[in-house]
Amino acid sequence: MAEGAVTGRAVARGVLLPLALAQFICSFAGSNMNVMINDMSRDLNTTVQGIQVAITIFLLVMAAFMIPGGKLTDRYGRKRCFNVGLVVYAVGALLSAAAPGLGILILGNSILEGIGTALLIPPVYILATMFFTGVTSRARAFGAISAAGGIGAATGPLIGGLITQAISWRASFVFQALVIAVIVLLSRRSVEDPLPADPTRQFxxxxxxxxxxxxxxxxxxxxxxxxxxxxxxxxxxxxxxxxxxxxxxxxxxxxxxxxxLLSTQLFRNRTSNLGLVTQNAQWLMLMGTSFVVAAYLQVARGYNAIQTGVIFTAATVGVLLSSLAAQRLAQRRAQRTLIVTGFVVTCFGIGLLIALVRLSPSPWALAPGLFIIGLGVGVMLTPSVNVVQSAFPEAQQGEISGLSRSVSNLGSSLGTAIAGTVLVAGLAATPGRNYALAMVVLAVVGIIGAIVGSMLPANRPAGAPASA
The missing domain is CATH 4.10.860 (DNA Excision Repair, Uvrb; Chain A)
Structure with a gap:
């Protein structure tokens, strides 16, 4: 009996690594281009707005096709969709690496990588739900995967900046393809479908x-x-x-x-609806902040990719620290408390980013604000995912996983689109004012997220099923 339990835990750990790594690289892809704005716009003969459009389309394609991607897992199987998504993503990454202009970059990065992500991410959360059935183990699995996503988004500027400065921005896409190859090798034996596909399911x-x-x-x-x-x-x-x-x-x-495509029953669960709103707001703030700060530093202050990326180390450290503490926090605090606290802390970090950039010309003046934003985001990512996924039985995991990821990625694309548009509109003429205005917009989203989070049920243990 004990030996079987040990074997089961070993299998579960083997499944979790490629799933978490897949979430990491997809989140990494959403933020790493932010530090390459000057290099890419120069090499591809385009503008800052052109790169913003490419980033936003990538995030938008993910959001637009995530729901169909989740639905396809029921018809063709979780493992098959996961593998096809990995292949499409890798092809898109390699095409982006060789892009001669903005059009090919959009085809490779924005469309193919976006579609690949939409196919492979829903199986990540569905398989985690199926493999980790216990309350504690499922909360831990979601914690690891969500933390990997947060770390990927936070380290994207740093790793992307290092690769760009040492080799080229094109090498960053080759790096993504190599990570995909590692995921394929890791998942070949460990990731299997717990349930057979149903080819008769309608699409x-x-x-x-x-x-x-x-x-x-x-x-x-x-x-x-x-x-x-x-x-x-x-x-x-x-x-x-x-x-x-x-x-x-x-x-x-x-x-x-x-x-x-999507059952209206998914929207009859009040707890899940509130959780989805918090997910959207979290990723809107995270990706919006990443784009605004990176674009401001490169265009307004003239920093290169590595200088910009290093500054984002503060956010990476913040996400890592709060993610490592996520399990202990979940055992001691209600998920509502963690979500609201995360939004409040993140808004405080945005306030510091606005205040300190005006008080000091040093790029390190941004570090405290980015560090606190990382802490806040790391605290609230996991409970928001767990609130939504645990609100539905296994039979609906394909649908809710697709909807959940779609809502999150829609938040990412809205963050880059809304805050990025506010910034880029007058970046050359009034960079300081437009930077502050863009950050205020993100802070308002955070306040809304905190209010919505406060409406979630209180005193519910992490991973416990939500009530409708």
């Missing part, structure tokens, strides 16, 4: 197209804000209308007894 093609188009129009409208207000309004309204059409299509399929 809502119309719903997938409508949801993707709606999200793309919405975020594209935000990106157009600094160019043409009329275009912005048209795109945003069109996006909202398409999303309304999507939900009407879902309701029609449910009434007809067919299986839609």
């Amino acid at each position: 809502d093609v119309r719903g997938a197209v409508l949801s993707a188009v709606g999200l793309i129009l919405l975020v594209t409208g935000i990106l157009a804000a600094d160019n043409n207000l009329l275009v912005m309004l048209v795109l945003i309204v069109a996006g909202v209308l398409v999303l309304v059409w999507f939900f009407a299509s879902v309701r029609a399929k449910e009434r007809a007894g067919q299986e839609p």
Whole structure:
């Protein structure tokens, strides 16, 4: 009996490593380009806004296709979708490394890597839910995977800066492909599907197209804000209308007894809904801060990739420290408390970033604020994921995993689009003012996140199922 338990734990650890590494590299890809803005825009003959668009499209493609990606796991299997996603991602990374211009970069990084991520990330959380069935073990698994995502986003600027300065920005994409190769080797024997695929499961093609188009129009409208207000309004309204059409299509399929892309039952769980909002806000703040600070330092102050990346070490240390303490914190504090505390701490860090950059010309004036932001984000990432995933049974893990990751990545793309647009709009003329305004926008999102987090149920042990 004891030997079987030991074997089971060993298998679980073998599964967890490639899953966490997959989340790490996908989060890394979302932030590492931030320190390459000057190098990439010069080599590809484009502008800061061009690189912002490439980063935002990558995050947006992930968000748009994450729900269909989660749904495909039921039809074709978790392991198969995971492997296909890894291959598509690697092809996109290598294509990006050889990109002669912005168009090929968008094809490789923004589209192929984005689609690959949308295919491989839902299986990460579904497999974690299936392999780790106990309350404590599941909370620990989600903690490790979420921490890997936070560390990937935080170390993206540092590692990307080191690689760019030592070799080239193109080598950063080769690095991503090499990590994917390691994940493939690690997962070959350890990651297996606990449940067989069901090829008879329906796939809502119309719903997938409508949801993707709606999200793309919405975020594209935000990106157009600094160019043409009329275009912005048209795109945003069109996006909202398409999303309304999507939900009407879902309701029609449910009434007809067919299986839609996304069950409306997922939105009837109040705890999960609140958790999804906090996830969106967390990633919006994290990725928005990463882009704004990196762009400001490079364009306004003229720092190179390595100088910019080193400054982000403070955020990396903050995420690492709070992630290492996540399990102990979860045992002592309610998940609501951790989420609210994380938002409050992160907002305080943003306040420091605004104040200290005005008081001192030194780049290290940003370190305290970035460190505190890292602490805050690390504290709240894991409980938000656990609140959402644990609110549903295994039969709905494919759907909720896709929805959860879609909401998080939509937050990432909105962070880069909204805060980035505020910054880039007047970066050359009034860099200090636009930097402060962009950070204020992110702080407002944090305040909203804290308010929503305070509405979550209190005194619920980490990993316990949420009530509807």
